[in-house]
Amino acid sequence: MPIPITLAPVARPVALDGVELAASLSETARQIRIQDLTMVRHAGAGHIGGDFSAIDILTVLHGAVLDIAPDQADDPDRDRFILSKGHVAGAYYATLAAYGFLPVAQLATFLQPGTALGGHPDRQAVPAVEANTGPLGHGLPIGVGLAIAARLTERPYRVFVLVGDGELQEGSNWEAMITAAHHRLSNLTVIVDRNRLQQGARVEDTSGLEPLADKATAFGWQAITVDGHDHGQLVEVLSGPPMDGRPRFVIAETHKGHPISYMSDNVAWHHKVPDSDEFATALDELGAQVERIPT
Numbered sequence: 001m002p003i004p005i006t007l008a009p010v011a012r013p014v015a016l017d018g019v020e021l022a023a024s025l026s027e028t029a030r031q032i033r034i035q036d037l038t039m040v041r042h043a044g045a046g047h048i049g050g051d052f053s054a055i056d057i058l059t060v061l062h063g064a065v066l067d068i069a070p071d072q073a074d075d076p077d078r079d080r081f082i083l084s085k086g087h088v089a090g091a092y093y094a095t096l097a098a099y100g101f102l103p104v105a106q107l108a109t110f111l112q113p114g115t116a117l118g119g120h121p122d123r124q125a126v127p128a129v130e131a132n133t134g135p136l137g138h139g140l141p142i143g144v145g146l147a148i149a150a151r152l153t154e155r156p157y158r159v160f161v162l163v164g165d166g167e168l169q170e171g172s173n174w175e176a177m178i179t180a181a182h183h184r185l186s187n188l189t190v191i192v193d194r195n196r197l198q199q200g201a202r203v204e205d206t207s208g209l210e211p212l213a214d215k216a217t218a219f220g221w222q223a224i225t226v227d228g229h230d231h232g233q234l235v236e237v238l239s240g241p242p243m244d245g246r247p248r249f250v251i252a253e254t255h256k257g258h259p260i261s262y263m264s265d266n267v268a269w270h271h272k273v274p275d276s277d278e279f280a281t282a283l284d285e286l287g288a289q290v291e292r293i294p295t
């Protein structure tokens with residue numbers, strides 16, 4: 001059974017603001033979840049829990065924040081986005097396709113032999129991808145390098161890096177944070193997908209991060225906590241200018257598997273694949289036209 005395509009590309013909602021913008025992003029995120037769920041179900045693999053905690057963040061970045069365009073992947077002034085938690089590649093590909101950075105038909109090749117859309121993003125295979133990720137702990141160091149490069153070359157671009165909270169157990173992140181604060185990289189934003197779960201366990205039971213905001217502040221960053229499923233809040237914080245020359249550390253409070261009842265905050269759904277009944281339930285909860293999508 002080939003992977004069904006449920007997604008139709010949408011234009012970036014450039015002319016909207018406030019409540020209308022948030023509503024547009026929310027609807028696109030819903031469509032991205034339906035497509036991503038369908039890809040995981042039909043490919044028989046993926047990371048649906050972390051996908052669903054990150055989709056609202058990915059949607060806001062690509063729909064309303066990043067200064068990027070599908071036909072200008074090589075523009076030296078484009079904003080840079082790095083998906084450091086590269087295991088949620090399915091959610092990333094669906095988001096790119098929703099906003100025209102990838103043909104939606106290509107999503108049918110997700111995890112298939114010879115595909116450009118493998119389990120982790122590949123910058124040689126997908127034009128919008130800035131860095132190959134998958135091994136956790138590398139996106140932020142690369143992002144710091146890109147942010148320093150912007151300074152040195154006097155380019156106006158900004159750098160955004162999305163990391164997992166379990167991923168912050170990698171020491172490379174904290175080294176990168178020291179360097180970013182030292183260079184006062186106000187063009188750098190890290191977003192932490194703070195879903196409080198890693199693979200197979202709670203983050204606070206494994207190697208706890210709290211008080212996370214205080215740690216980031218002590219490292220010389222501006223720490224901001226937001227609801228990572230609230231499109232309006234995410235737009236406001238991520239579009240806003242840096243306050244005072246410090247890099248920005250945005251803690252996005254999320255739920256793994258959100259908003260599916262049996263997945264949400266359930267550690268089992270890190271990389272479980274829904275069976276036919278679970279798939280139908282999730283489609284129903286997302287308000288999908290279930291009759292169009294084979295289970």
Ligand SMILES: Cc1ncc(C[n+]2csc(CCOP(=O)(O)OP(=O)(O)O)c2C)c(N)n1
Binds near residue numbers: 168198
């Ligand atoms: C260096 C490294 N170690 C282990 C893994 C395997 N791995 C993939 S996802 C994951 C859990 C990551 O948890 P978190 O960063 O919280 O991501 P999320 O909860 O958003 O899925 C692990 C251990 C990896 N990809 N890289």
Ligand SMILES: [Mg+2]
Binds near residue numbers: 198
């Ligand atoms: Mg996590």
